[in-house]
Amino acid sequence: MKCAFAIGLGALVAATNLAAAPHPTAQVLEVMRESGCRLETSDAEGAFASRGLTPEDVSAVINKWAEQGLAGLNGSVFEIAPAICGVHGLAVEDSEGRADALLEFVRLNGCRMGEEEADIKLRPAGFSKAETPILIDHLIAEGRARQEDPYIIVIGDAC
Secondary structure (H helix, E strand, O other): OHHHHHHHHHHHHHHHHHHHOOOHHHHHHHHHHHOOOEEEHHHHHHHHHOOOOOHHHHHHHHHHHHHOOOEEEEOOEEEEOHHHHOOOOOOOOOHHHHHHHHHHHHHHOOOEEEHHHHHHHOOOOOOOOOHHHHHHHHHHHOOOOEEEOOEEEEOOOOO
16 A cells, blocks of 8 residues: 555656646747857757757757748857847847847737736746837837737737
């Protein structure tokens, strides 16, 4: 009886740990964002292995992104597009680059975004709550976006 209980408890702990483990896509994205969305291929294996990712996991994620035009090699550097990178790797003073990244990020996420969705998705992408309205105003002033209730940003023809 004690043996069955111990086995059952061990299986429960293993299942809980497995369920709590982030999806490989989230882990690859986190590694890339921490690297400024650019990673030397010579550093890639160590960076991904440190998260417990297998080469197969990483390849599956990267290939999917590459098929969507969201990732690729630039010489010996693996890069991901602003649409999934967000503003990681962009200087705070690069307002034009950050506005472009916001536009691409919103495009990838359905071409419109409400305030609640923005709070959930934009913060992990590196957009601060304070800068987001400024970037949106910039995009609106350039005619690249507009606001429509209940959305804080809508991209029209660009989608």
